[in-house]
Amino acid sequence: MAVWKSRRPDEEQALLPRFTRSGMVEVPRDRIPDHVMLPQTAYQIVCDEVMLDGNARFNLATFVTTWMDEEADRLYTATADKNMIDKDEYPQTAEIEARCVRMLGDLWHAPHAEQSVGTSTTGSSEGCMLAGLAMKRRWQQARQEAGKPTDRPNIVMGGNVQVVWEKFANYWEVDPRYVPLEGNVFHLTADRLLEHVDENTIGVVAVLGSTMDGSYEPVQEICAVLDEYERSTGVSVPVHVDAASGGFIAPFLQPEVVWDFRLPRVVSIQASGHKFGLVYPGVGWVLWRDAEHLPESLVFHVNYLGGDMPTFALNFSRPGAQVVLQYYQFLRLGKEGYGLVQRTCQDVAVHIARTLKTMPEFDVISDGTDLPVVTFALAPEVTKYDVFDLSRKLRESGWLVPAYTMPPKREDLAVLRVVVRNGFSHDMAELFLRDLRTALRWLDDLASPMPHEVQPSGFHH
Ligand SMILES: *Cc1c(COP(=O)(O)O)cnc(C)c1O
Numbered sequence: 001m002a003v004w005k006s007r008r009p010d011e012e013q014a015l016l017p018r019f020t021r022s023g024m025v026e027v028p029r030d031r032i033p034d035h036v037m038l039p040q041t042a043y044q045i046v047c048d049e050v051m052l053d054g055n056a057r058f059n060l061a062t063f064v065t066t067w068m069d070e071e072a073d074r075l076y077t078a079t080a081d082k083n084m085i086d087k088d089e090y091p092q093t094a095e096i097e098a099r100c101v102r103m104l105g106d107l108w109h110a111p112h113a114e115q116s117v118g119t120s121t122t123g124s125s126e127g128c129m130l131a132g133l134a135m136k137r138r139w140q141q142a143r144q145e146a147g148k149p150t151d152r153p154n155i156v157m158g159g160n161v162q163v164v165w166e167k168f169a170n171y172w173e174v175d176p177r178y179v180p181l182e183g184n185v186f187h188l189t190a191d192r193l194l195e196h197v198d199e200n201t202i203g204v205v206a207v208l209g210s211t212m213d214g215s216y217e218p219v220q221e222i223c224a225v226l227d228e229y230e231r232s233t234g235v236s237v238p239v240h241v242d243a244a245s246g247g248f249i250a251p252f253l254q255p256e257v258v259w260d261f262r263l264p265r266v267v268s269i270q271a272s273g274h275k276f277g278l279v280y281p282g283v284g285w286v287l288w289r290d291a292e293h294l295p296e297s298l299v300f301h302v303n304y305l306g307g308d309m310p311t312f313a314l315n316f317s318r319p320g321a322q323v324v325l326q327y328y329q330f331l332r333l334g335k336e337g338y339g340l341v342q343r344t345c346q347d348v349a350v351h352i353a354r355t356l357k358t359m360p361e362f363d364v365i366s367d368g369t370d371l372p373v374v375t376f377a378l379a380p381e382v383t384k385y386d387v388f389d390l391s392r393k394l395r396e397s398g399w400l401v402p403a404y405t406m407p408p409k410r411e412d413l414a415v416l417r418v419v420v421r422n423g424f425s426h427d428m429a430e431l432f433l434r435d436l437r438t439a440l441r442w443l444d445d446l447a448s449p450m451p452h453e454v455q456p457s458g459f460h461h
Contacts, residue, residue: 102116128270220258
């Protein structure tokens with residue numbers, strides 16, 4: 001005890017075996033410690049603590065990238081000091097961001113891709129906020145010009161939207177109108193949309209790749225009924241596509257699906273660079289159809305090489321390295337590489353879904369053919385345990401598989417979800433299926449059913 005209690009000179013501290021050094025026994029938790037400690041000691045303490053987190057590679061719950069090439073890791077280290085807002089000091093990073101925006105404009109068929117209007121963000125959430133704000137401001141301006149009130153804006157979306165849209169509506173005081181799920185359709189469809197839309201609707205959110213089950217909402221049909229609505233009422237309601245995941249999947253795996261700027265009603269699209277864009281956490285993208293759809297009153301101007309650089313962001317400073325990594329991935333993989341990576345994920349997902357279909361314990365809800373996401377419920381005959389028990393049991397072998405109930409009107413349905421991402425190989429899928437069978441056997445062999453506890457209601461990924 002005396003060793004770590006007494007403060008010794010640094011040279012002496014460095015001689016002590018690492019786990020006997022000051023700081024090691026009493027790890028400060030609530031106050032910044034009064035004194036310095038050796039960097040190796042601090043490193044060890046923090047490293048050991050975060051080991052308690054689940055292993056990212058076994059995390060089948062997240063959509064977010066957990067593996068990149070060694071070269072990407074090196075690039076990350078080399079660019080960790082870059083601040084995205086310092087466009088004047090880091091003009092090349094600013095140029096790289098602009099290139100990525102143009103590449104995405106091209107990928108998503110913007111009418112003038114070479115002049116694409118958009119920005120990197122910290123993730124899809126910031127992109128959703130910005131796109132939602134732009135829709136709100138444009139609606140306000142149009143209403144003001146027409147001499148109509150602007151105090152009751154609403155936004156229409158499926159009950160399955162990601163939590164960010166609830167946040168958007170709350171923070172920016174827009175009435176959220178959720179179209180409830182019905183039967184076995186777990187996302188927004190065109191047929192039930194119009195009863196929720198009116199002249200106060202700032203926009204409709206269509207999700208390309210629902211977080212609930214990975215299914216694509218029919219963006220083209222949604223736009224078509226809104227075209228019809230405009231013809232009969234004169235009210236034009238824009239569509240924002242939340243392509244957090246699908247923005248980097250559909251162009252490579254389902255090029256025939258028309259969901260992007262090819263549809264004139266789609267005014268903005270956002271996607272997560274850190275999901276199937278294949279970059280570590282911290283980057284998203286939002287693009288507008290053209291400059292007209294991003295109101296000038298929302299744009300701020302920063303100094304850029306003595307000139308003027310327009311920005312639209314919630315943050316000021318934020319890391320630039322992820323933007324550099326996105327550009328790296330675009331160069332490294334090209335369309336061919338993205339296709340190969342996403343196709344492999346889809347093959348693994350479809351294989352898992354097919355295997356689950358042969359198992360009497362499961363009902364497969366989504367089979368990985370839209371996003372590489374497999375959602376499955378327990379068959380009604382299974383009464384001894386539920387999906388929450390199975391999720392917990394799988395944790396024992398390291399797999400993080402979330403269990404959750406579906407949104408309102410289908411809360412009766414509880415599911416498990418596996419997101420297949422780059423790095424979840426066929427081999428790992430076999431190991432997962434093996435452990436899944438073992439878990440089922442264990443639960444089945446119980447002498448009596450698992451006791452039930454109150455489940456947390458929401459799961460937000
Ligand atoms: C993940 C996700 C979001 C939020 O994205 P972040 O990049 O995590 O901020 C929004 N919408 C959908 C459909 C998502 O899947």
